[in-house]
Amino acid sequence: MPKLTDSQSIILTRAASRPRNLAMPLPKGLAGAAAKMTVGKMIERGWLEEVDANLCRKEPLWRETGDGHGTTLIATEAGLEAIGIDPVVASTVSNICKARPAGKPAEAAAEASEGPRLASIRQGTKQALLIDMLQRPEGASINEIVEATSWQAHTARGAISGALKKKLGLPITSEKHPERGTVYKLDAA
Incomplete structure (x- = not known):
């Protein structure tokens, strides 16, 4: 595990519990040159990534780019791994958010649910198993999920x-199949 400063650890831990792994806003007391240096080192090490901010969702800005646009910061898979979180869903959520055009209903639904969402989950959990099953090209039926997880x-x-x-805002589709019943799939963009 890489050596992190307290500020870097706090930024990444908070980002892991936010929608889209947003690293903004930064912790109180971290501003100006100190913030610029800390964030610069984190971007250089690949722990943070600068992406276009969605101003419709009122995402906090890291810097303004002009013409009413700006960027925000998100934690990357490497950043989540640096604090010991296995990024099972992080890349899927990040790709979906980057590929989805602004103003889609899924964004409105994700925006309506308030509170922190964990965009990456621990390996070996039933939720991680469920996500792996749904990412298969053939998807997974309810019977297959019940058998694998021991759930009702x-x-x-x-x-x-x-x-x-x-909670995670993943685009899961369902189709009826004559042999398997309803089959669910996670379509990563």
């Missing part, structure tokens, strides 16, 4: 709609 069918459906769709 209603628990599996609740995890898909509540934890994955609503």
Whole structure:
């Protein structure tokens, strides 16, 4: 595990619990040249990435680029690994957010749910297993999910709609198949 300063550790830990792994706003007391130096080193090491801020969602700005546009900071997979979090979902969520055009209904639904969302989960959990199953090209049926996780069918459906769709904002689709029943898939952009 790389050596982190207290400020770097706080920034990455807070980013891991925010939607889209947003690193902004920075901790109180970290401003000016100190903030610029800390963030610069984190970007250089690949722990943070500067991306366009979504002003419709009122994301905090790291810097303004002109013409009413600006950038914000997000934690990368390497940044999450630096604090000991395995980024199972981080890359999927990041790719989806980058690929989704502004103003889509999924963004409005994600914006409506307030409170921190953990965009990366621990390896070896049932939720991680569920995400892996949904990312397969053939997807996963409820019966397959129940067999793999030992959950009840209603628990599996609740995890898909509540934890994955609503809390993490993942684009999960469902299709009816004659042999397998309803099959769920996670379509990463």
